[in-house]
Amino acid sequence: MSRQKEDPVFNRVEELRLTRGLSRQQLADLVGVHYQTIGYLERGEYSPSLVLALKIAKVLDVEIPEVFSIRPFKKDK
Amino acid sequence: MNPQRNRFFWMEGVTEREVVRHLNDETPSRLRTRKCRRLLVVAVATGALFMGVLALVPDTKIQSYLEFVSIAALIGLYLALRKSVRLIADAPNELLDERQISVRDAAHTVAYRLLAILSVVFLILFLIADSAETTAVGRGTPLLIGFMLLAASLPSMVLAWNLPPED
Numbered sequence: 001m002s003r004q005k006e007d008p009v010f011n012r013v014e015e016l017r018l019t020r021g022l023s024r025q026q027l028a029d030l031v032g033v034h035y036q037t038i039g040y041l042e043r044g045e046y047s048p049s050l051v052l053a054l055k056i057a058k059v060l061d062v063e064i065p066e067v068f069s070i071r072p073f074k075k076d077k
Numbered sequence: 078m079n080p081q082r083n084r085f086f087w088m089e090g091v092t093e094r095e096v097v098r099h100l101n102d103e104t105p106s107r108l109r110t111r112k113c114r115r116l117l118v119v120a121v122a123t124g125a126l127f128m129g130v131l132a133l134v135p136d137t138k139i140q141s142y143l144e145f146v147s148i149a150a151l152i153g154l155y156l157a158l159r160k161s162v163r164l165i166a167d168a169p170n171e172l173l174d175e176r177q178i179s180v181r182d183a184a185h186t187v188a189y190r191l192l193a194i195l196s197v198v199f200l201i202l203f204l205i206a207d208s209a210e211t212t213a214v215g216r217g218t219p220l221l222i223g224f225m226l227l228a229a230s231l232p233s234m235v236l237a238w239n240l241p242p243e244d
Binding site for chain 2: 032033034036037040041045046048049051052
């Protein structure tokens with residue numbers, strides 16, 4: 001409830017998920033979390049653990065810095 | 078989850094099936110709006126306070142009925158509160174993901190601190206109420222039941238107050 005307020009983690013999960021044609025439920029099933037957790041994550045309301053971040057990067061077939069960053073992503077990326 | 082199996086988690090007081098059902102329920106529910114969640118929190122707190130006030134008043138038949146109604150209402154509110162947070166506050170680790178475990182544990186920490194304070198308040202009220210005993214059952218008993226219900230509800234209350242609105 002508090003970690004993300006102190007250290008925001010920006011992500012491109014929604015953008016990458018949509019380009020791969022995955023629904024929240026599908027991505028959630030692939031990484032083993034509840035579908036709502038993907039929603040919280042995409043809205044920046046939850047910062048994932050390293051394990052979950054690694055799983056998401058693997059499923060989306062990208063490196064972690066391409067999905068998660070402590071600085072906002074540039075819009076053209 | 079094995080559909081044939083429905084484990085009961087004794088420590089949490091929930092069954093595997095009911096937790097999974099609530100977690101995966103995609104039907105929009107008024108109970109899960111922020112306004113309703115917070116109203117439930119206020120209602121439970123008010124109910125518990127009402128029980129405390131009732132216990133301090135000299136015994137009458139009407140007051141006994143009011144205590145019974147209050148306990149029934151508190152139980153109903155407790156069940157609604159649990160539903161409003163999808164039973165996350167009472168679910169075991171193995172049925173939750175890391176975010177759910179994180180928010181549940183944060184809620185339990187706050188609830189534990191609140192419980193420590195409330196225990197002192199209720200102990201004082203209980204001693205005052207019980208010393209004015211005029212019935213065989215004792216005036217402090219409904220107060221104690223109310224406190225136990227409040228204590229059981231606290232993690233869900235904290236969670237209900239803090240959770241953001243659902244999608």
